[in-house]
Amino acid sequence: MIEARAVVVRLEGEHAWVQVSEQAGGCGRCDEPGGCRSVKISNLFKPPTETFRLPNPIGARPGDSVRVCIDDGAPLRAALASYALGAVLMVAGGAAGALGGGGGDAGVLAGALGGLLLAWLSNRVLLRSRRWRSSLSMAVLGAAPSCGHAADEGH
Known part of the structure; x- marks a missing residue:
């Protein structure tokens, strides 16, 4: 599991807006000697989005420290x-x-336009698939447990 620390910025119904408080990426050696700095290159033209709207099953409140987890x-x-x-x-x-x-x-x-149309339609079907969307979903957990223990909290 990939995990990052975040802070709850605001609530919106059953969802929390969380702001990622650490820059994660790749192997984590970006700033070390010999690191490839690929994350810095990817942020060259557009800064990364650091605020996400996620389900809030733990009842976190604004200002709470949480962990955001996503499958590797x-x-x-x-x-x-x-x-x-x-x-x-x-x-x-x-x-x-x-x-x-x-x-x-x-x-x-x-033929190229037909291929692009087929790809677009395939992606539309994937977006409607509950199984596909759930495989891409991020989870909000309390600050203490790591994402590897998400099953312990019933997520």
Whole structure:
């Protein structure tokens, strides 16, 4: 599990807005000698979003310190579905359009657009899937237990 410390900023019904209070990323060696600084590069054009609206099953209040947890593979699965699927289907559609349309530019363009449309539809279906969404969800836990003990709290 990936975990980060956060502070509850405000409440909104059954949800808490939490602000991540530590910069986490990659292997954690960003600022050490030999670190790749990849997190700093990814923040070059847009600062990271540090405030999240999450379910508040523990009844945290504004000012409370909490832990935000997400499954290790969730960010990779989300990136693959969002970006890789679109790229692969666009290239495959373009190749199919080139082969089926006599190799003309119009066939390649139509196939690439068809691949992107298929990727978009696939992502829409995934977003409607309760199982998919729950595999990407983040959890708010009290400050003391680590995310590995989320099962102990019934989450």
